[in-house]
Every structure is written in C-alpha cells, then in structure tokens.
Amino acid sequence: MKILVGISRVPDTATRILVGKDGKSIDEQGVKFIINPYDEFALEEGLRIKEKFGGEVVTITVGPEPSKEIIRTALAMGADRAVLVKTNSSFDSFFTAKNIAIYAKEFNPDIILFGKQSVDYDSLAVPAMVSELLNFPLITIVSKLTIDGSKVVAERDVVGGREVVETTLPCVISAQKGLNEPRYPKLPDILKAKNKPIDERSPQETSPMYEIINMEIPHRARKNIILSDSDEDIAEIARLLHEDAKII
Template sequence: MKSIVCIKRVPDSEARIRVGGDGVGIDPAGVKYVMNPYDEFALEEAIRLKEEAGDGLVTVLSVGPEESKEILRTALAMGADAALLLASPGSADGLVIARALAEEIGDREYDLILFGKQAIDDDNMQVPAMVAELLGLPCASVVVELEIEGRHAVAHREVEGGHEIVEFDLPAVVGAQKGLNEPRYPSLKGIMAAKKKPLDVKEISFTEPKVRIVALQEPPPRAGGEIVGEGPKAVPELVRRLRDRALI
C-alpha cells in the first residue's frame, strides 16, 4: 500500500490570533505552530494501512515555509518513510495549493492520497477535493471509517445527522475526520529513526491566486453578558429573559 499524505503547519488551536501589520495576514509573534490536527488522522491511517498490508510506502508532502520541515520531521518520527517540502514565495489560495500538489503527485505511484479534512488556519476545506478533481480521482471527504479490500474502498463520511457510505476504486483521495483512528505519538525510537529518513525541499513557483484576502479583522468582541443569578431559583428569571427575546 503506497500512500501520499499531505500535511500543513498551522497555529495551535489554543493560540490567540492577532491580525498582522499588513492587515491581511496574522501576526506570527508568540504563536505556537503544530501539524494540522486533522492531518494526524490522515497520517495515522496511512501508517496503519502500510502496517496491515505488510509492505508499502508512506510519503508526506507539505506546501509551506521552510519551518514546515518541523512537522515533516514529526511525520517521519510517527512512521512515514519519506518527506518532501514544496517551498514557494508568494501567496496562494486553495486552488494554487491543489495545483502544486497535483503536479507533484501526478507522476508518482500511489494507491491513496490522504489529507486532513480541513486545515484549521484558513478553514478552506477545499484542497483535497480539488486535487481529486485535477487528477481525475474519486474523493471521499470527512471520512470517519475506511475499509480497503484489494483495489476497492468503502468509506463512511460524516453528513448531517448520520454517515453516508461511499464506494470507489483506488487510487483515490480521502479527507480524514476526527474519529477515523487514534493517532500515535512519535516514539523515541521513531524520532531517532526519522533522522536517517529523507526530507527533501523542492523550490516551486505558485500559479496566480484567484481568491485574495483584501482585509482581515479580529471579530468584534461579544458584549459582556450578565449573571442572571445563582442556582435553580434564578431559572424563572432566565426563562423570562429568553422568552422576551422570543428564543423559546
């Protein structure tokens, strides 16, 4: 089983986000960066599939700044075999990233391309399906269960109020949702082994983005609320307020 896992470096979900001086990006000062949490499920799935098959290859790709090497190294320590960073100056939208990945992946040999269902920075949630479309592959997004038998796959994807079951043949693109598996932590042995695995950097140039952020703002603070009261005796007052606002 040969998998390609696409991962992204993003601010930690507990990070406080401040708009930077340019007014269209964030101020990275003091922000801790991590591997996008959903990408951990994608990577774990690829490693498990390789382990179950008894042989295979897990390649991790990232598009981003030089610092993304850190998350690629983490991926190698978790069990990926090889890593490649596609580095480019300039800004990108989802389609630009998808094109860069599709171009790199196009000539490779693979059974599965895995992504986290979305990156928690841009929240674009568009690159996996775009890569599938550009490469002419089936795509299952928001996957919480994946069964592969030979060249056939059955995926359960999360939809409103339940799961949709999608069937397709490999090769295919899968977007991993939380719940697909329990990602492992890198072991000390894995961290040592990662030092000997290939981590390459390739300079690329982006195509022209078609969506551009013209302004980035922090959300207006919510007006400070009020404490209605303490304990069950405050309940009638709370219900009165909610009724006044026609909420119940």
C-alpha cells in the same frame, strides 16, 4: 501500496489569534505551530495501510521553510520520506492543490490522504481540488475506512445522518476525527526521523486569483447578564429567553 499524505503546518488550536502588522495575516510572534490535527488522522491511517499491505508512506507539504519541524514529527510517526514544496503563500488552495497534483503524477500513489480541513484557512478545498486535477475519485470527511483489494469502503457523517460510500483505488480520502487514534512518536523514532530524507522543491506558480483585503477579529457585543442559581434569578433568565431572545 504507494501512499501519499498531505500535511500542513498550522497554529496550535489553543492560539489566541492576533492580526499581524500587514493587517492581512496573523501575528506569528509567540505562536506555536503544529501538524494540522486532521492531518494526523490522515497520516495515522496511511501508516496503518502500509502496515497492512506494505509499501511506502510519503508526506507532502506545500508551505514555508519552518514546516520542516512538523515534517520531522510526521517522519517520527513513521512516514518514510517527505516532500516540501517551499512557498510563503498559504491561502490559495488551487496553488497548493496544483503543486500536490504535480508531485502525485510523478509518484503515482494508490491512495492520497488529507485531513478534512486545515485549521488555519478552514477552506476544505485542497482534497477535492487534487482529486479533480488527477481525475481520481473523492471521499471527504471519512471516519471509517476499509480497503479490500482495489475496493474502498468509507463511512462518513453527513448533516442529519451517516453514509457509506464505495469507490476504487486510486482515490483521494479526507480524514475526520474519529478515523483512528494517532500514535505518539517514541524517542528512537524521533532520532531515526532525523536521517529520513526531505525532498525540497520549488513550486510551480499559478496565476493569483485572490487578494486578501484585510483580516479582522470578529467582535460581538454581549449583554453579559450574569445571575445566580436562586429561584428568582432563574425565573428572570427564563423571562429573558422569552422576552428578550424570543426563543420560547
């Protein structure tokens, strides 16, 4: 089984986001970067598929040079090798998808796994775009996956319920939290990962379709009426919910 897993480098979710000097992107100073949390579920699933059926797990990243740090983590978790398409552009999902599709055509994977979204731009677009560019089936936001021969059965939450979707390999899957429990790399694996190859490439450019005008931090003025749990205060909160927020 040839398994391709997309991984991206994102700020730690505990990061307080500040606008950078250019007014269009974040201030990266002091920001800790991690593997996109959803990509860890994708990678773990890829590793389990390999453990079950044999084969090879290759990760692909379309990102800047420092992405190598998170690629090393992925290799320590058990990926066999990695591809890094070097770019500083990260907002344009089509550019990312196109470059992943270009590599996929060369690698010919049986399955491509992604995190359901990258927690920086939160676009949820790359898995769908890659599937379209390759003419592969697509199942997104998957929290349970079973592969039997070339048959793929996936479960996912949809608004107000859950559904079971079937398709066949080769396909694109995007992973939701709950799909599995990602492993922590052990020290010998971390050392071994240092010798695993990272294939560095230049991207194929696509015509730019967007211009980020500015980035801003949303601010909502709050009333901040903080009271105690005395009977009178709670009655007052109920009154505010009724008269002020008008929700009851």
